[in-house]
Amino acid sequence: MAAKDERGRAGEDRACAYLAAQGFRVVSRNWRTTSGELDIVAVRGRSLVVVEVKTRRTTDYGDPLAAVDRRKLAQVxxxxxxxxxxxxxxxxxxxxxxxxxxxxxxxxxxxxxxxxEDVR
Known part of the structure; x- marks a missing residue:
């Protein structure tokens, strides 16, 4: 597995642990279709939450949150x-x-x- 893939997987593991600590139950990870992939799907109460995870070593190329632009959000x-x-x-x-x-x-x-939360 490439270093970038390993870093992304480690980031998703961290995100799942964080979500569990916040009371979420992860119901799906890395769900794939021909159109793309969902990193995490979790539930808490009456909410179904699809979570996009961005992991970066530094902010040299921008904040990882900013990587989820309108195009990416529409795909998610x-x-x-x-x-x-x-x-x-x-x-x-x-x-x-x-x-x-x-x-x-x-x-x-x-x-x-x-x-x-609740990115639109």
């Missing part, structure tokens, strides 16, 4: 709707939102973590 929403269609048992009666978690630092396990 399209994928989220596909996930809902394929998982009606987890989705029924829940509101859907997209969150973004940015992780910045050398070691994703101890790096700075920022969580933006």
């Amino acid at each position: 929403w399209r994928l989220a709707l596909g996930w809902v269609r394929e998982h009606p048992e987890e989705s029924r009666g829940r509101t859907v939102r997209v969150d973004v978690i940015g992780i910045t630092g050398e070691d994703p396990a101890t790096a700075d973590l920022a969580h933006l």
